Amino acid sequence: MFAKSTKTLIGIAAAAIVLLATPSPANAGANDLATARAATAQFHQVDAAKAAGYDLLVRDLAGITCIDSPGVGVMGIHYANRSLLGDAVVDPAKPEALVYQPLPNGELRLVAAEYIVFQGAWLEAGNTSGPTLFDRPLKLIPMGNRYGLPPFYEIHAWIWQHNPSGMFKDWNPSGSCTK
Numbered sequence: 450m451f452a453k454s455t456k457t458l459i460g461i462a463a464a465a466i467v468l469l470a471t472p473s474p475a476n477a478g479a480n481d482l483a484t485a486r487a488a489t490a491q492f493h494q495v496d497a498a499k500a501a502g503y504d505l506l507v508r509d510l511a512g513i514t515c516i517d518s519p520g521v522g523v524m525g526i527h528y529a530n531r532s533l534l535g536d537a538v539v540d541p542a543k544p545e546a547l548v549y550q551p552l553p554n555g556e557l558r559l560v561a562a563e564y565i566v567f568q569g570a571w572l573e574a575g576n577t578s579g580p581t582l583f584d585r586p587l588k589l590i591p592m593g594n595r596y597g598l599p600p601f602y603e604i605h606a607w608i609w610q611h612n613p614s615g616m617f618k619d620w621n622p623s624g625s626c627t628k
Contacts, residue, residue: 481541481583482616485562486608488542493609495549495557498528503547505529509595515551515626522620524605525550525560537574539564539582548605551628560610560624568600585617 492498507527508514517523529546544562552558566580566587580587580602587602594601605619612621 482606482608484541485544485606489544489547489559489562489608492547493559495528495559498547498559502530502532503528505531507546507596510597511595517624517626518620522614522618522622523550523624523626524548524563524619524621525624525626526557527563529565534565535567535570537566537570537576537580539566539580539587541582544606550610550624551626553628555628558610560621561605561607561612563603563605566602567598568602571602583617588619 492501492503498504505528506514507516507529509516515523515526525548527546527548530543533543533545541564545565546563547559548561548563549557550560564582564587568589571580579589582604583606585604587604589600589602590598591600603619604617607616607618607621610621610624612618613623614620
């Protein structure tokens with residue numbers, strides 16, 4: 450009888466450990482979000498971001514730097530880190546771009562991080578399915594995009610500004626490109 454109850458207790462303990470170690474859908478990717486916040490907290494001042502290598506001001510083919518879509522929402526002004534672009538790595542601590550929005554006083558406010566992986570690099574690395582981060586698939590942006598870039602995967606994480614459309618949506622209706 451003692452052996453049977455010990456086995457039962459061990460079984461219950463093992464099940465509890467598995468349940469505790471398995472993230473629930475409600476907090477899936479929470480560790481990655483915490484990592485992203487901690488890694489980008491130092492970049493609230495755009496000058497600090499530039500000094501750390503986020504010095505490539507992204508422009509679309511029309512020369513627009515503050516990306517918005519009237520009636521849908523805004524992304525903002527993207528500063529990319531050249532040393533992080535072009536590889537097949539998706540790391541919550543190393544976003545390829547930081548997204549800012551202009552404030553009335555002319556300053557920029559950090560609102561999001563964007564993770565970018567070029568499809569060619571991803572496939573060359575031997576990957577057979579698209580990248581994921583925060584327990585979500587990155588969105589494939591095809592050739593013919595507004596930036597003139599080859600196909601790439603991306604995901605925005607609105608870790609510094611609430612996005613009523615969702616934490617990982619491209620467009621934020623509560624943001625603005627106007628000062």
